[in-house]
Amino acid sequence: MTRTADGRKSTAGTGIAKGRVVRTDAERNIGALLTAAKAVFARSGVDAPVREIAEEAGLGVGTVYRHFPQRSDLIAAVSRQEIATCAYAAETLAAKYKPGEALARWLQRYVDLIAAKRGLAAALHSGDPAYNQLPAYFDERLRPALHELFAAAVADGNVRADVDADELLSAVGSLAMSPGDKGLARARRMVALLVDGLRFGATLPAS
Amino acid sequence: MTRTADGRKSTAGTGIAKGRVVRTDAERNIGALLTAAKAVFARSGVDAPVREIAEEAGLGVGTVYRHFPQRSDLIAAVSRQEIATCAYAAETLAAKYKPGEALARWLQRYVDLIAAKRGLAAALHSGDPAYNQLPAYFDERLRPALHELFAAAVADGNVRADVDADELLSAVGSLAMSPGDKGLARARRMVALLVDGLRFGATLPAS
DNA sequence: ACCTGAACACCGTTCAAGT
DNA sequence: ACCTGAACACCGTTCAAGT
Numbered sequence: 001m002t003r004t005a006d007g008r009k010s011t012a013g014t015g016i017a018k019g020r021v022v023r024t025d026a027e028r029n030i031g032a033l034l035t036a037a038k039a040v041f042a043r044s045g046v047d048a049p050v051r052e053i054a055e056e057a058g059l060g061v062g063t064v065y066r067h068f069p070q071r072s073d074l075i076a077a078v079s080r081q082e083i084a085t086c087a088y089a090a091e092t093l094a095a096k097y098k099p100g101e102a103l104a105r106w107l108q109r110y111v112d113l114i115a116a117k118r119g120l121a122a123a124l125h126s127g128d129p130a131y132n133q134l135p136a137y138f139d140e141r142l143r144p145a146l147h148e149l150f151a152a153a154v155a156d157g158n159v160r161a162d163v164d165a166d167e168l169l170s171a172v173g174s175l176a177m178s179p180g181d182k183g184l185a186r187a188r189r190m191v192a193l194l195v196d197g198l199r200f201g202a203t204l205p206a207s
Numbered sequence: 208m209t210r211t212a213d214g215r216k217s218t219a220g221t222g223i224a225k226g227r228v229v230r231t232d233a234e235r236n237i238g239a240l241l242t243a244a245k246a247v248f249a250r251s252g253v254d255a256p257v258r259e260i261a262e263e264a265g266l267g268v269g270t271v272y273r274h275f276p277q278r279s280d281l282i283a284a285v286s287r288q289e290i291a292t293c294a295y296a297a298e299t300l301a302a303k304y305k306p307g308e309a310l311a312r313w314l315q316r317y318v319d320l321i322a323a324k325r326g327l328a329a330a331l332h333s334g335d336p337a338y339n340q341l342p343a344y345f346d347e348r349l350r351p352a353l354h355e356l357f358a359a360a361v362a363d364g365n366v367r368a369d370v371d372a373d374e375l376l377s378a379v380g381s382l383a384m385s386p387g388d389k390g391l392a393r394a395r396r397m398v399a400l401l402v403d404g405l406r407f408g409a410t411l412p413a414s
Numbered sequence: 415a416c417c418t419g420a421a422c423a424c425c426g427t428t429c430a431a432g433t
Numbered sequence: 434a435c436c437t438g439a440a441c442a443c444c445g446t447t448c449a450a451g452t
Binding site for chain 1: 434436437438
């Protein structure tokens with residue numbers, strides 16, 4: 001949320017039509033719904049009953065439909081928030097750790113994001129227009145975050161320069177996505193190996 | 208369906224408990240349900256109402272639940288049938304075309320299978336026990352089919368020998384899986400390129 | 415043994431009434 | 434302008450009655 005020139009709230013970045021003015025109670029309800037939906041999606045999956053989300057937020061079902069006419073709108077909004085949080089974590093980690101370790105920790109954080117969103121993969125391929133802008137938002141937020149961490153690690157001499165950051169990101173994404181079962185632990189190990197390779201690896205085979 | 212020693216029908220390969228004896232009308236209904244489900248899944252997706260499938264088969268909803276207590280049982284049964292059909296296509300193609308072309312055509316047939324099953328990918332990762340044996344069945348049926356086509360094509364001098372057939376299969380699978388939109392045409396072109404590479408490619412970079 | 419379909423429970427969605 | 438929740442439609446699932 002940002003504020004308009006006259007001090008009232010706008011809905012920039014929430015997926016709601018730009019320029020609309022939102023009443024204070026509505027604003028608070030939208031926040032409550034996002035928090036509730038995140039918890040319910042984590043507990044019961046993205047197909048959880050709308051009533052469960054409304055109850056978790058302490059609101060009527062009608063309020064859910066007012067702000068998020070389609071279930072996919074709510075899913076997309078929660079996803080945007082989680083993407084933004086993950087991007088913000090890059091700054092936090094960069095401030096707290098040395099460049100090489102900040103990069104390593106953020107990549108593991110990224111594994112969490114993708115692993116949690118595995119159920120979303122099918123939705124993204126569904127053609128629902130609500131998801132149209134999501135990959136773009138994903139790129140827009142996460143790629144710059146990674147590139148900054150990456151450049152810092154290279155400058156610090158902790159990471160070799162002959163690796164493409166975008167390729168690294170999609171490789172980590174694939175690892176986090178693939179196996180349904182005990183995939184998270186496996187993905188973590190694989191990503192750790194990759195990071196070691198970034199530090200100690202020899203020259204890559206020419207593509 | 209196969210027959211037991213006394214000439215009655217058994218349910219081997221249908222996913223129904225082994226050794227059970229099935230009345231003639233029940234046997235016919237199971238077939239009708241599989242045919243109907245395949246059509247309805249293709250038309251309305253795997254989440255189509257059970258009533259729609261029952262109606263398409265000209266049967267009551269209770270009959271669907273009698274033979275397939277869970278929706279996933281029906282999906283799994285249809286999938287097994289489609290896998291078996293695709294495996295059988297390998298024999299047909301091998302008989303009709305020269306080895307190199309048989310391989311190329313079968314790989315395109317495989318693209319159809321995977322593309323049609325894209326909606327199933329999420330289901331496979333759902334942990335539903337009904338799908339547990341499906342990947343195994345997939346391997347058991349499709350890998351031998353491919354290996355035979357592949358070996359014949361290599362023996363015929365149409366395909367170089369320094370390619371791993373399983374790797375080829377999973378690469379084609381990934382291509383057929385990835386893009387939600389006009390992915391089928393794109394996958395076809397990519398697979399065609401792969402096949403050309405099998406024929407005319409230079410030495411692969413050492414892994 | 416098997417089939418049918420009415421009956422029940424549950425969920426998505428709307429909208430009149432209230433604030 | 435927004436919120437509530439009863440009401441309606443629709444779908445999954447069961448089970449008593451029929452064959």
